[in-house]
Amino acid sequence: MGASLKDVAALAGVSVKTVSNVVNGYTYVAPHTREKVEQALAELEYRPNLSARNLRRGRTGVIALALPELDAPYFAELSRFVIDAAVERGWTVLIDQTDGLADREREVLQGIREQLIDGLIFSPITVGREELAARTDSTPMVLLGERIMDGPTHHVAIDNQRAAREMTEHLISLGHTRIGAIGAQENPSANTAHLRLAGYRQALEAAGLPYDERLAPPTASYHRADGAAVMRRLLELDEPPQAVFCFNDLLALGALRTALTSGLRVPDDLALAGFDDIEDGRYSTPTLTTISPDKAHIARTAVELLDARISGSGRGGRPAEDDGQREVEADYRLIVRESTVRP
Amino acid sequence: MGASLKDVAALAGVSVKTVSNVVNGYTYVAPHTREKVEQALAELEYRPNLSARNLRRGRTGVIALALPELDAPYFAELSRFVIDAAVERGWTVLIDQTDGLADREREVLQGIREQLIDGLIFSPITVGREELAARTDSTPMVLLGERIMDGPTHHVAIDNQRAAREMTEHLISLGHTRIGAIGAQENPSANTAHLRLAGYRQALEAAGLPYDERLAPPTASYHRADGAAVMRRLLELDEPPQAVFCFNDLLALGALRTALTSGLRVPDDLALAGFDDIEDGRYSTPTLTTISPDKAHIARTAVELLDARISGSGRGGRPAEDDGQREVEADYRLIVRESTVRP
DNA sequence: TTGAAAGCGCTAACAA
DNA sequence: TTGTTAGCGCTTTCAA
Numbered sequence: 001m002g003a004s005l006k007d008v009a010a011l012a013g014v015s016v017k018t019v020s021n022v023v024n025g026y027t028y029v030a031p032h033t034r035e036k037v038e039q040a041l042a043e044l045e046y047r048p049n050l051s052a053r054n055l056r057r058g059r060t061g062v063i064a065l066a067l068p069e070l071d072a073p074y075f076a077e078l079s080r081f082v083i084d085a086a087v088e089r090g091w092t093v094l095i096d097q098t099d100g101l102a103d104r105e106r107e108v109l110q111g112i113r114e115q116l117i118d119g120l121i122f123s124p125i126t127v128g129r130e131e132l133a134a135r136t137d138s139t140p141m142v143l144l145g146e147r148i149m150d151g152p153t154h155h156v157a158i159d160n161q162r163a164a165r166e167m168t169e170h171l172i173s174l175g176h177t178r179i180g181a182i183g184a185q186e187n188p189s190a191n192t193a194h195l196r197l198a199g200y201r202q203a204l205e206a207a208g209l210p211y212d213e214r215l216a217p218p219t220a221s222y223h224r225a226d227g228a229a230v231m232r233r234l235l236e237l238d239e240p241p242q243a244v245f246c247f248n249d250l251l252a253l254g255a256l257r258t259a260l261t262s263g264l265r266v267p268d269d270l271a272l273a274g275f276d277d278i279e280d281g282r283y284s285t286p287t288l289t290t291i292s293p294d295k296a297h298i299a300r301t302a303v304e305l306l307d308a309r310i311s312g313s314g315r316g317g318r319p320a321e322d323d324g325q326r327e328v329e330a331d332y333r334l335i336v337r338e339s340t341v342r343p
Numbered sequence: 344m345g346a347s348l349k350d351v352a353a354l355a356g357v358s359v360k361t362v363s364n365v366v367n368g369y370t371y372v373a374p375h376t377r378e379k380v381e382q383a384l385a386e387l388e389y390r391p392n393l394s395a396r397n398l399r400r401g402r403t404g405v406i407a408l409a410l411p412e413l414d415a416p417y418f419a420e421l422s423r424f425v426i427d428a429a430v431e432r433g434w435t436v437l438i439d440q441t442d443g444l445a446d447r448e449r450e451v452l453q454g455i456r457e458q459l460i461d462g463l464i465f466s467p468i469t470v471g472r473e474e475l476a477a478r479t480d481s482t483p484m485v486l487l488g489e490r491i492m493d494g495p496t497h498h499v500a501i502d503n504q505r506a507a508r509e510m511t512e513h514l515i516s517l518g519h520t521r522i523g524a525i526g527a528q529e530n531p532s533a534n535t536a537h538l539r540l541a542g543y544r545q546a547l548e549a550a551g552l553p554y555d556e557r558l559a560p561p562t563a564s565y566h567r568a569d570g571a572a573v574m575r576r577l578l579e580l581d582e583p584p585q586a587v588f589c590f591n592d593l594l595a596l597g598a599l600r601t602a603l604t605s606g607l608r609v610p611d612d613l614a615l616a617g618f619d620d621i622e623d624g625r626y627s628t629p630t631l632t633t634i635s636p637d638k639a640h641i642a643r644t645a646v647e648l649l650d651a652r653i654s655g656s657g658r659g660g661r662p663a664e665d666d667g668q669r670e671v672e673a674d675y676r677l678i679v680r681e682s683t684v685r686p
Numbered sequence: 687t688t689g690a691a692a693g694c695g696c697t698a699a700c701a702a
Numbered sequence: 703t704t705g706t707t708a709g710c711g712c713t714t715t716c717a718a
Contacts, residue, residue: 005697016696017698049695
């Protein structure tokens with residue numbers, strides 16, 4: 001182990017408290033003393049032991065970011081922003097990968113790393129409202145990307161349903177009447193998927209178009225392979241769709257690959273739209289029409305909400321009323337690119 | 344704060360030590376006692392305070408993964424494997440994003456989070472051999488993706504130079520004689536770039552082809568935008584290349600976009616190859632010929648090496664000879680896809 | 687098989 | 703302005 005405060009104090013010929021004062025930047029240290037201490041600090045290459053400090057302070061300065069998969073571009077991009085925002089506030093971020101598995105998500109909720117983290121930013125996939133409500137762990141938490149009304153916790157998300165409706169309306173406005181959807185989920189607690197499907201159906205209904213279940217088959221997950229596979233099925237239909245709204249960009253990229261290799265021209269023979277605005281879709285050919293959630297905003301807001309909760313939960317922190325459950329709606333934009341409209 | 348060992352001991356009517364024994368799964372606890380304790384544990388919802396445990400044990404169970412950007416697909420994919428491997432060994436992983444900035448990389452080397460982490464897996468971009476050698480922080484470290492010979496630390500990487508040579512040979516074998524490269528770096532410590540460039544040149548030389556600097560212009564970084572921009576410049580040359588080897592897949596995807604929008608057919612008019620085998624390149628049209636490093640192997644090996652170092656550095660750990668500097672060469676494969684050879 | 691008590695390194699209340 | 707000291711929750715000798 002490295003040098004401790006005691007070692008430094010001994011070398012500098014002062015008390016532990018004085019060293020601590022210098023280390024923590026307190027005022028009221030005589031210049032001469034300060035200098036002596038700093039010399040000793042440097043000589044011994046002193047590094048505070050964070051475990052000890054945390055134990056004493058009751059805080060660790062670490063928050064967890066729990067998400068399904070780090071290698072899904074949407075989450076990778078989001079993580080970058082969350083980490084940036086957290087670091088700006090002096091926090092360290094550790095990652096919990098749940099793979100979207102119900103068990104792991106439940107573990108996260110019950111606090112596997114309680115006492116090691118001051119707070120948690122959680123992007124769930126499978127756990128539903130009941131499980132969130134049943135949470136006993138008291139670690140401050142902020143939910144991401146879900147929109148469970150009356151949920152017991154803070155959360156930040158875009159209006160998925162409205163965004164999905166807008167995208168579908170965009171496809172309708174191009175004159176398409178047979179519009180498919182890729183990304184429906186069979187798991188009833190897959191909230192995001194349900195909201196996007198609801199928005200899709202809403203738009204169809206408003207336009208007087210029928211909802212055809214065969215045009216919106218469920219997918220196993222949200223990867224490129226799923227999009228490619230389901231697209232193949234859609235193309236085998238007697239009446240294939242003229243346009244397809246994919247519930248995320250990965251699905252859309254997979255579907256695009258299938259469409260192109262099937263000899264279809266996009267958007268001429270088939271219009272394709274995605275959701276998430278990951279970078280891939282800005283460089284694919286054709287580029288991808290998509291919904292672009294303001295990821296930086298989402299990340300920043302989540303970190304701020306968590307900060308407020310953590311500060312509020314300490315003794316002598318902010319008033320309790322500030323700690324009420326709060327929902328923040330993040331911005332998004334519909335971005336039209338080449339996959340739906342030839343430039 | 345939650346319940347402490349003391350609280351549990353009081354409730355169960357036993358000593359702290361006994362509770363500790365139960366919690367840590369020691370043998371030699373009378374069944375009856377154990378039961379009592381477990382009941383108290385459950386009733387109070389006891390959770391060990393990790394800060395205290397770490398302070399006492401001198402270990403935190405946390406390792407840091409320091410990398411340039413979490414949102415670059417190669418690093419996102421690698422992170423997923425590193426985290427998987429680490430969690431398997433009971434470790435928690437925290438992320439340090441350096442953005443490839445020299446200052447931040449230096450901070451990582453000097454141990455910003457020393458005492459919070461037991462070890463460090465570091466994927467550097469700009470720091471060179473001298474800086475690695477000058478490191479004073481004693482936290483066990485494993486380097487990733489660099490191949491600095493005689494470096495002072497363990498590291499695991501593929502043979503970048505050989506892989507680059509093989510890829511260039513592949514392009515030559517297709518009959519191309521005017522072969523460009525995208526991804527050279529002006530920063531002299533950008534090791535990976537230099538190794539790939541060296542492999543490229545080696546192959547040219549072996550085939551008796553001239554090395555033309557104009558065909559291998561430097562890029563600012565390794566993103567899609569860089570590949571797209573440099574490709575435009577290459578196409579403006581009097582004699583544009585017939586094939587281009589990009590030093591990573593992102594560059595290749597950017598270059599592909601430029602080529603396609605310029606009306607070129609790939610691979611007929613221009614063959615394109617990448618490096619890294621990120622998932623995007625498996626679904627682009629055309630799919631991307633690339634070098635596929637065994638990421639899972641790299642991640643697992645890095646975690647194992649780190650584990651050995653950490654275990655070895657403790658008092659009474661393994662012998663020091665086991666802790667010597669070690670280089671591990673990971674496997675890779677050349678994967679030929681549509682961007683160089685029409686199927 | 688269980689208990690008492692020391693001490694990991696740090697912070698902070700209290701004293702001087 | 704600086705020093706003394708208790709104690710955060712845990713593990714771990716040493717005794718019983």
